[in-house]
Each structure stands twice: as structure tokens, then as C-alpha cells.
Amino acid sequence: MWPPVELLVFLLSPLAPGxxxxxxxVPLLQEPLPILGMGMFVLGSVVLLLLLTVRHRKNVDPLFYVFAAFSFTCLVGLTNALEQDGYISGFMGFYLKKGEPHLKSAYAVMMCYWEGVVHFLLFLTMIHRMFSEKSYRSMGLLWAGSFIAQQLVFIPGVAIGKYGSNIRPAFWRNTPFLLVPIWAASVLFSRPREMPIITADKVAAEQQRGLLSRPVDLLLSLMLLGAMAFTVFRGFVVMDCPLDYCFTYIYQYEPYLKDPVGFPKVTMLLYLFYALPLLAVFIYGLRTPGCSWMLDWTLFFAGAVIQTQWCHLGGSLHSRTPFTYRVPTDKWWPIFTLNVLYAVVPALLALRCHFSPAYFMKAVPKGQTSNDKKKK
Known part of the structure; x- marks a missing residue:
């Protein structure tokens, strides 16, 4: 009797700190090129061990190898976060000196905590559901949004920030960590979603209700409008808008936006050019029946925003951020509240779409049921 695959992955991942x-x-492994080579060798060895682990199984989902290999790297990130915060020592000194010195930043520490806890648990859960022949598509979209957003902030942030002049070969190991999740997301989006059985009459009745007769959707639309306004405002702030409101905000409320590490600026620009259009599209989806894409994209977007807000807010409060760039003590509560609300709105929208999808389902002939349950 073979042990559960998720248990094997769980036992393999803690080898990362070792x-x-x-x-x-080992002094020979503490130079830039050997660090990159050793990293690729270790990751390749992990993939080989995974292949041996499931060699007796048929039709293994290719995403298993992604989830299992990335779960190993999650423990690397958690080790870094724990060492930077002083809980452990003797693990990351060489890598931070000759590999990726930007991992010492507050933003990177918060990112590593998210990887080591949230992503790791998601990976184990998805692997368990995968081999139990249960659906994991929705959870996978949530992870894909989170992981892709993480890399879209992290890689450009390193390049344009104060660490850009000290990029070492090991930095380029992040390239597959951007490309592979994009491929995984495309695989997940292409798979059929699982839908509850809802009669056509119920779908039609739900879709005939206007926005004013759906108070939850009306409230979500107003909250999305508020998030759009906040997105535009902070986008102007990081682009050095000369208006007094922008000047006051960046110096008296959220000075972290001008931290030279680069991550806050990239985050706000990512919100301005990508999150802002999606927020507008979601308002359209709440007003227009039959927008089935809402069921997937709200999950993806929620994962992206929750992850980036965790890193942004955590970085602005972390002790590794210079005092002059941290949120002032007397402005802590309003800034904390605004940033938490910014993360909560997409999460609430995703929950609304997931638990009450009738309004977003395609219309079907009257008297029939809408899409029967499909495997994700």
C-alpha cells in the first residue's frame, strides 16, 4: 500500500532547509555561478524524485509536478523569512550575500511568509484533491493569481529598485517561477468548470432582477468603484503627481510608496494598468447577466490582490523597512483599514460569484437544468 502522495510531498519539502x-x-558553493547551478541541480533532483514517487500511478496530472516542486521552494522562502526576522540562523547568509541580496527587504520577507504558509498549504490541498479525484480548479485559479502577481511585482521591483545594480546570476532562477504559473493558469482556465445543478427557471428569474433589486451586488459595485478611485489615486501618487493631495498622502500617510526598493511603486503601477480595467469589467459583469467568465476571473483576481496587499501592507509596517518609509504611528489605523478593504473587496466578489452563480450562468432552454456537474 503506497502512502498518500501529499504525505510524500510534505515529507520531501522540509529537506529544503537542510x-x-x-x-x-560549504565554501565552494558560495559563489554566484555555483549557487545558480546548485539551485538548478537541487530543483532537478526534486523533480526526478517526484517522477519516481508517482511512477506506479497512471495518468498523473502534469500540474502535480508543478505543485510538488513549488512546495519544496516554499520552504526555502519560509526559511529565509524566519532567518530575517531572527527566529533561526545559519541558513541563508551565503545566498543573501552572493545570490539574491534583495531577499533581505521587508517586502521579500512578507512574500516568503506567504509562500511558506499560504502557497504551501494550497499545494498540499490541491495535490490531495488531485489524487482523490476531486476538483481543485477553483483553488488552482486562486493560487495562480497569487503566484503570478507575486512574480509580476517581485521581478520588475528588483530590476528597477535599489537592488537593480546588484543583480546576481541566481536572480534569473525566478524566470521559470513566472513562466510556469502562467502555463499552469492557462491549463486551469481551459478545463471545464464545475457548476451546481440549477433549473433554467431559477437562472432566468435571477437574471431578470435589476441591480437595484440585488442589494449585495449593488453594494459590491459601489465598493468596486471605491477601489477604482483608490487605485487611480495611488497610481498618480507613485508617478509623482504634483497635486497637494498626492504630496500630503505620500509624505504623511503612506511614505512606503517612495521606498527605493521599488516593490511599492511596481505594485501601484500594476494595479493602475491591470487591476483598474478588471475592476471596471467586474462592475459590468455585475450589471449584465450571463457573464460566466466572472466565475473564474474573480477567483484569479482575488488571489492576486490578497497576495500583493499582504506583501505591501506588511512591508510598510515591517521593522526591516527604514523608519522614514514606514506608516506613521498616528496614521496606522486609516492606512491599515484602507489596504485591508482593498484586499477584502475582490475576495467578497469571488465568494459571491462562487456561492451564488445563477446570475452569471449562460441561459438555457426553459424547463431544463443548467450545466450539470462537470469536473474541473
Whole structure:
């Protein structure tokens, strides 16, 4: 009787700190190119072990290898976060010096906590559901949004921020961590979604209700409008808008936006050019029946915004951020509330679409049921 695959992955992942500790104490492995080579070798070895683990199984989902390999790297990130916050030592010194010195920043520490806890748990859960022949598509879209957004902020932030002049070869290991999740997201989007059985009459009745007769959707639309206004405002702030309101905000309320690490600026620009159009499209989806794409994209978007807001807010409050760029003590509550609300709105929208999808389902002939349950 073979042990559960998720248990094997769980037991394999904690080897990451041991690898880091060994590399930290072997001088030959503490130069830029050997660090990159050793990293690729270790990751390749993990993939090989995974292949051996499931060799007796038929029709293994290709996303298993992505989830399992990335779960190993999640523990690398968690090790870094714990060392930077002083809970452990002797694991990351060599890597931060000759590999990726930008991982010492507050933003990167918060990102590593998210990887080591949230992403790791998501991976184990999705692997369990995968081999239990249960659906994991919705959870996968949530992870894909989170992971892709993480890399879209992290990679450009390193390049344009104060660490851009000190990029080492190991930095380029992040390239597959952007490309592979994009491929995984395309696979997940292409798979049929699982829908509850809802009669056509119920779908039609729900879709005949206007926005004013749907108070929850009306409230969500207003909250999305508020999020759009906040997105535009902070986008102007990081682009050095000369208006007094922008000047006051960046110096007296959220000085983290001008931190030279680059991550806050990239985050706000990502919101301005990508989140803003999506927020507008979601308002359209709440007003127009039959927009089935809302069921997927709200999950993807919620994962992206929750992750970026966790890193942004955490970075603005973390002790590794210079005092002059941290949120002032007397402005802590309003800034904390605004940033939390910005993350909560997409999450509430995704929950609304997931638990009450009738309004977004395609119309079907009267008297029939809408899409029967499909495997994701």
C-alpha cells in the first residue's frame, strides 16, 4: 500500500532547509555561478524524485509536478523569512550575500511568509484533491493569481529598485517561477468548470432582477468603484503627481510608496494598468447577466490582490523597512483599514460569484437544468 502522495510531498519539502544549511557551510558553493547551478541541480533532483514517487500511478496530472516542486521552494522562502526576522540562523547568509541580496527587504520577507504558509498549504490541498479525484480548479485559479502577481511585482521591483545594480546570476532562477504559473493558469482556465445543478427557471428569474433589486451586488459595485478611485489615486501618487493631495498622502500617510526598493511603486503601477480595467469589467459583469467568465476571473483576481496587499501592507509596517518609509504611528489605523478593504473587496466578489452563480450562468432552454456537474 503506497502512502498518500501529499504525505510524500510534505515529507520531501522540509529537506529544503537542510540543503540551505549545507550550502551555507560549504565554501565552494558560495559563489554566484555555483549557487545558480546548485539551485538548478537541487530543483532537478526534486523533480526526478517526484517522477519516481508517482511512477506506479497512471495518468498523473502534469500540474502535480508543478505543485510538488513549488512546495519544496516554499520552504526555502519560509526559511529565509524566519532567518530575517531572527527566529533561526545559519541558513541563508551565503545566498543573501552572493545570490539574491534583495531577499533581505521587508517586502521579500512578507512574500516568503506567504509562500511558506499560504502557497504551501494550497499545494498540499490541491495535490490531495488531485489524487482523490476531486476538483481543485477553483483553488488552482486562486493560487495562480497569487503566484503570478507575486512574480509580476517581485521581478520588475528588483530590476528597477535599489537592488537593480546588484543583480546576481541566481536572480534569473525566478524566470521559470513566472513562466510556469502562467502555463499552469492557462491549463486551469481551459478545463471545464464545475457548476451546481440549477433549473433554467431559477437562472432566468435571477437574471431578470435589476441591480437595484440585488442589494449585495449593488453594494459590491459601489465598493468596486471605491477601489477604482483608490487605485487611480495611488497610481498618480507613485508617478509623482504634483497635486497637494498626492504630496500630503505620500509624505504623511503612506511614505512606503517612495521606498527605493521599488516593490511599492511596481505594485501601484500594476494595479493602475491591470487591476483598474478588471475592476471596471467586474462592475459590468455585475450589471449584465450571463457573464460566466466572472466565475473564474474573480477567483484569479482575488488571489492576486490578497497576495500583493499582504506583501505591501506588511512591508510598510515591517521593522526591516527604514523608519522614514514606514506608516506613521498616528496614521496606522486609516492606512491599515484602507489596504485591508482593498484586499477584502475582490475576495467578497469571488465568494459571491462562487456561492451564488445563477446570475452569471449562460441561459438555457426553459424547463431544463443548467450545466450539470462537470469536473474541473
Amino acid at each position: 540543503v540551505l544549511y549545507t550550502m551555507n557551510n
